[in-house]
Amino acid sequence: MFVLxxxxxxxxxxxxxxxxxxxxxxxxxARVAVAPQAAQLERVAETGVETWAxxxxxxxxxxxxxxxxxxxxxxxxxxxxxxxxSERRLKLADVDGAVEAAQRTGLETVVCAxxxxxxxxxxxxxxxxxxxxxPELIGTGTPVxxxxxxxxxxxxDAAANVDSDVSVLCGAGISTGEDVxxxxxxxxxxxxxxxxxxxxxxxxxxLEDLVEPL
Amino acid sequence: MFVLxxxxxxxxxxxxxxxxxxxxxxxxxARVAVAPQAAQLERVAETGVETWAxxxxxxxxxxxxxxxxxxxxxxxxxxxxxxxxSERRLKLADVDGAVEAAQRTGLETVVCAxxxxxxxxxxxxxxxxxxxxxPELIGTGTPVxxxxxxxxxxxxDAAANVDSDVSVLCGAGISTGEDVxxxxxxxxxxxxxxxxxxxxxxxxxxLEDLVEPL
Amino acid sequence: MFVLxxxxxxxxxxxxxxxxxxxxxxxxxARVAVAPQAAQLERVAETGVETWAxxxxxxxxxxxxxxxxxxxxxxxxxxxxxxxxSERRLKLADVDGAVEAAQRTGLETVVCAxxxxxxxxxxxxxxxxxxxxxPELIGTGTPVxxxxxxxxxxxxDAAANVDSDVSVLCGAGISTGEDVxxxxxxxxxxxxxxxxxxxxxxxxxxLEDLVEPL
Amino acid sequence: MFVLxxxxxxxxxxxxxxxxxxxxxxxxxARVAVAPQAAQLERVAETGVETWAxxxxxxxxxxxxxxxxxxxxxxxxxxxxxxxxSERRLKLADVDGAVEAAQRTGLETVVCAxxxxxxxxxxxxxxxxxxxxxPELIGTGTPVxxxxxxxxxxxxDAAANVDSDVSVLCGAGISTGEDVxxxxxxxxxxxxxxxxxxxxxxxxxxLEDLVEPL
Numbered sequence: 001m002f003v004l005x006x007x008x009x010x011x012x013x014x015x016x017x018x019x020x021x022x023x024x025x026x027x028x029x030a031r032v033a034v035a036p037q038a039a040q041l042e043r044v045a046e047t048g049v050e051t052w053a054x055x056x057x058x059x060x061x062x063x064x065x066x067x068x069x070x071x072x073x074x075x076x077x078x079x080x081x082x083x084x085x086s087e088r089r090l091k092l093a094d095v096d097g098a099v100e101a102a103q104r105t106g107l108e109t110v111v112c113a114x115x116x117x118x119x120x121x122x123x124x125x126x127x128x129x130x131x132x133x134x135p136e137l138i139g140t141g142t143p144v145x146x147x148x149x150x151x152x153x154x155x156x157d158a159a160a161n162v163d164s165d166v167s168v169l170c171g172a173g174i175s176t177g178e179d180v181x182x183x184x185x186x187x188x189x190x191x192x193x194x195x196x197x198x199x200x201x202x203x204x205x206x207l208e209d210l211v212e213p214l
Numbered sequence: 215m216f217v218l219x220x221x222x223x224x225x226x227x228x229x230x231x232x233x234x235x236x237x238x239x240x241x242x243x244a245r246v247a248v249a250p251q252a253a254q255l256e257r258v259a260e261t262g263v264e265t266w267a268x269x270x271x272x273x274x275x276x277x278x279x280x281x282x283x284x285x286x287x288x289x290x291x292x293x294x295x296x297x298x299x300s301e302r303r304l305k306l307a308d309v310d311g312a313v314e315a316a317q318r319t320g321l322e323t324v325v326c327a328x329x330x331x332x333x334x335x336x337x338x339x340x341x342x343x344x345x346x347x348x349p350e351l352i353g354t355g356t357p358v359x360x361x362x363x364x365x366x367x368x369x370x371d372a373a374a375n376v377d378s379d380v381s382v383l384c385g386a387g388i389s390t391g392e393d394v395x396x397x398x399x400x401x402x403x404x405x406x407x408x409x410x411x412x413x414x415x416x417x418x419x420x421l422e423d424l425v426e427p428l
Numbered sequence: 429m430f431v432l433x434x435x436x437x438x439x440x441x442x443x444x445x446x447x448x449x450x451x452x453x454x455x456x457x458a459r460v461a462v463a464p465q466a467a468q469l470e471r472v473a474e475t476g477v478e479t480w481a482x483x484x485x486x487x488x489x490x491x492x493x494x495x496x497x498x499x500x501x502x503x504x505x506x507x508x509x510x511x512x513x514s515e516r517r518l519k520l521a522d523v524d525g526a527v528e529a530a531q532r533t534g535l536e537t538v539v540c541a542x543x544x545x546x547x548x549x550x551x552x553x554x555x556x557x558x559x560x561x562x563p564e565l566i567g568t569g570t571p572v573x574x575x576x577x578x579x580x581x582x583x584x585d586a587a588a589n590v591d592s593d594v595s596v597l598c599g600a601g602i603s604t605g606e607d608v609x610x611x612x613x614x615x616x617x618x619x620x621x622x623x624x625x626x627x628x629x630x631x632x633x634x635l636e637d638l639v640e641p642l
Numbered sequence: 643m644f645v646l647x648x649x650x651x652x653x654x655x656x657x658x659x660x661x662x663x664x665x666x667x668x669x670x671x672a673r674v675a676v677a678p679q680a681a682q683l684e685r686v687a688e689t690g691v692e693t694w695a696x697x698x699x700x701x702x703x704x705x706x707x708x709x710x711x712x713x714x715x716x717x718x719x720x721x722x723x724x725x726x727x728s729e730r731r732l733k734l735a736d737v738d739g740a741v742e743a744a745q746r747t748g749l750e751t752v753v754c755a756x757x758x759x760x761x762x763x764x765x766x767x768x769x770x771x772x773x774x775x776x777p778e779l780i781g782t783g784t785p786v787x788x789x790x791x792x793x794x795x796x797x798x799d800a801a802a803n804v805d806s807d808v809s810v811l812c813g814a815g816i817s818t819g820e821d822v823x824x825x826x827x828x829x830x831x832x833x834x835x836x837x838x839x840x841x842x843x844x845x846x847x848x849l850e851d852l853v854e855p856l
Contacts, residue, residue: 286467541734545738549764
C-alpha cells in the first residue's frame with residue numbers, strides 16, 4: 001500500500017514529517033512518500049525519504065518564468081509528482097502535457113480527479129496512477145468508506161475500463177488505519193492524505209497508526 | 215456526415231453563412247450546422263439552421279457574471295455546443311462540468327482535443343462526440359489525410375476503446391470535399407471547420423463543394 | 429445617479445426586468461441600465477432599455493472560438509460593458525486589453541475591483557468608471573454605508589488620485605434607496621446591483637424604491 | 643543600478659550563474675541579483691548571491707497544493723520576487739494579493755507589465771518597483787533605447803504619476819552595457835534580463851560587460 005503525504009502549503013516542519021515518513025517506510029511494509037512545496041524539495045529529499053512534487057507544468061526548458069519544470073523538480077530530488085490536484089486544476093491539454101513532461105524526466109505520476117468519469121479521462125492520459133478526490137470528502141474528516149464507497153469502486157472500474165495498468169489511489173476521506181484498509185478493500189492501491197499526518201503533533205505516530213492494520 | 219461550421223469571432227455575416235448552411239442541409243444528404251458567437255445565437259437560429267454554441271461554462275443558474283449558461287444558449291436557439299475548443303481550453307474538471315451542463319439542458323455535445331490520448335480522455339466524460347484537432351494542422355490548410363492520417367485513426371481507436379457510443383469528428387485540415395471523404399474513410403463521422411466556409415466569398419458554394427463527393 | 433442592474437446567470441425573466449428598467453429610467457431622473465448574458469443581449473436591447481454586456485474579451489475579430497468580442501456585443505445592442513467583475517476576474521494585461529477592445533467599439537466601460545488599491549490600478553487603465561466590490565459585502569445584504577464606508581471613500585480617493593476623469597460606482601451592499609443615497613454621499617456616481625432587482629417579485633417596484641430618495 | 647537576472651526555466655547551471663552574479667555584485671557598484679526556479683532557490687541562495695523568486699501566489703499557509711508560498715520562498719533564501727512576469731500573468735486581484743503576500747514576508751517586489759497604462763496600474767498596488775516589458779521587444783535582441791524609448795519614459799511617467807516611491811526597471815531589450823546606460827538615461831533604476839547572461843558561455847564576463855559603463 002502506497003501512502004503519499006501531501007504537505008500542501010501547511011506551516012508544518014517539512015523535514016520533520018519527511019524523517020517520520022522515511023522511518024515508517026523503513027520499519028513497515030508500507031511505501032511512504034512525502035510531497036512538499038517546490039522550494040522545499042531539496043531539503044526534504046536530503047532526509048532520504050521518497051520525495052514527490054505537488055505539481056509540474058506542461059513545459060520544457062525555455063522561457064517559462066515562474067513555472068515548475070519537471071527536470072528541475074527531479075534534479076532537486078523528486079521521484080514522482082502529483083498532477084491536477086483539486087487545489088491545482090489544469091486544463092485537459094495541460095494534464096496531458098504535464099504527464100508527458102513528468103514521464104520525459106522519469107518522474108512517477110499520480111493524476112488527481114473528482115469522480116469516476118474524470119478518473120477514466122485521467123487514466124486515458126497514461127499516468128502511473130490516478131487519485132480520486134470526491135470534493136464532498138476533501139477536508140471533512142468523513143471516511144470515504146462510510147461516506148461514499150461507490151465512488152472509489154466506480155473510480156477503480158473507470159480506470160480499469162480505460163487502462164488496466166493504471167492504479168488507483170484514494171485521495172480523500174483517509175484519517176485512520178481503518179480508512180486505509182477500507183480503501184484497499186475497495187480496490188485502491190494507495191492513499192493520498194495531508195493534514196492527518198502533516199498537522200499531527202507526532203507525524204510518526206500518526207503514520208504508524210495509519211499503516212498498522214495493513 | 216456531419217459538417218459543423220465554426221464562425222469563431224470572424225468578421226463574417228453570420229446570418230448569411232447560416233442561410234447557406236440551412237439550404238445545403240436541406241438540399242443534400244449532409245447534416246450541416248453553424249456555431250456563431252453567443253451574442254449572435256438568436257439571429258442565427260431564426261434562419262432555421264441547426265445552431266450550435268461555441269462554448270458553455272460548467273455552471274448553473276446563479277451568480278456567474280460574464281459566463282455562458284447552457285440554459286441561456288439553448289433558450290436562444292442552440293441545440294448543441296462545442297466544448298474545450300483549442301481556442302477555449304478548459305480544466306479537465308470543467309470539461310466534465312460543461313458536458314454535464316449541456317446534457318442537463320438537452321444540448322448535443324462535441325468535446326475537442328489535440329491528440330488520441332486526449333480524445334480518449336474526452337470520450338471518458340460521456341459526450342455525444344469528440345473532435346480531434348491536431349495543433350499542427352489548425353489553420354494551415356494542410357489536409358489531415360495527407361499530413362497525418364494516423365492521428366484521426368488513432369483518435370477513432372482511442373474513443374472506441376473508451377466508449378464505442380462516442381463518435382469522432384475531424385477538427386482540422388478540412389478544406390475540400392476530398393478532405394471530407396478522407397476523414398470519413400479514416401472513421402470520422404463528421405468534420406469541424408471554420409474559415410473555409412465562414413470566410414468564403416460564397417459560403418453556399420463552398421459548402422456544396424465540401425459535401426458534393428459524399 | 430447611474431443604476432446598473434446585473435442579471436448574472438439568474439433564472440429571471442431578462443426581458444421583464446429590462447422593461448421595468450426602461451420604464452423607471454424614463455419616469456425618473458435616474459439613469460437605469462441592464463446587463464444580461466451575451467445570448468440575451470439582442471432581446472433585451474429590443475426593449476429599448478440601455479443594455480450592457482457583462483464581459484468582453486481582450487480580442488479582435490479572428491480565431492477566438494468561445495470568446496466574447498466587443499464588436500459582436502455592440503452589434504447585438506450593448507452600449508457598455510462590465511469588465512473584471514468579481515465573478516469573472518481577468519489578468520491585469522487582459523483588463524487592459526478588454527478596456528481597449530470596448531473603447532475601440534464605442535462601448536462605455538466599468539472595471540470592477542475589490543479594494544482601493546485595485547481601484548487605483550483599474551483607473552490607471554483609463555476606463556469610464558470603476559466599481560468597487562468589497563468581497564465581504566457581495567451578496568450579504570449588508571449595506572455598504574454601515575459595513576465599511578471607508579472602502580467607498582478610499583475607492584473614490586484612489587481613483588481620483590490616478591485619473592480624476594474616472595467615476596466610481598458602488599458595487600456591493602446596495603439594497604435600498606437609503607443605500608443609494610449613502611453611496612452617493614460617499615462620492616459614488618452610481619451603483620451596481622443584482623439580486624435586489626433581478627430576483628424581486630416586482631422589479632419595477634424594486635427599482636422605484638431604489639431611486640425614489642434621489 | 644539594479645541588474646536582476648531571470649534564469650527562467652533555462653537549461654543553465656543556476657549555481658554557476660549565481661556565483662558570477664555574486665562576484666560582479668561584490669566587485670562593482672552595480673547591485674546584481676539572480677532569480678532561479680523555486681526548486682533551485684536554496685542552492686542558489688547558498689552561494690551568497692542576492693536571490694529572488696520568479697513568482698509567488700496570492701496565498702497564505704493552508705490548503706494550496708502546487709502553489710508558491712511567499713513564506714516558503716523566503717525560507718529558502720529569497721529576498722525578493724518577480725510578480726506578473728509576461729510568462730506568468732496573474733489576474734489583477736491576484737497581483738494585488740501576491741504583492742501583499744510578498745510584503746507580509748518581507749520580500750522586495752517587482753511587478754512586471756506591458757505598457758505605460760499597465761505600469762500605472764501595477765504601481766497603484768504598492769510594490770517596490772515595476773518592470774516594463776514591451777511585448778514587441780521580449781526576446782528579440784532589439785535594444786529598448788533604439789526600438790521604442792518612449793515606452794520606458796512613458797512607464798517612468800506613469801509610475802511617478804501614481805506613486806513616486808515606486809521605481810521602474812527596464813524589462814526587455816537589454817543586451818549590452820550601452821542598453822543599461824540608455825535605460826538609466828530614460829529614468830529606469832534597474833534592468834531585468836535573462837538569456838543575455840543566463841545563456842552566456844561566460845556569465846561573469848557577460849555581467850561585467852553589462853555593468854562596465856556604469
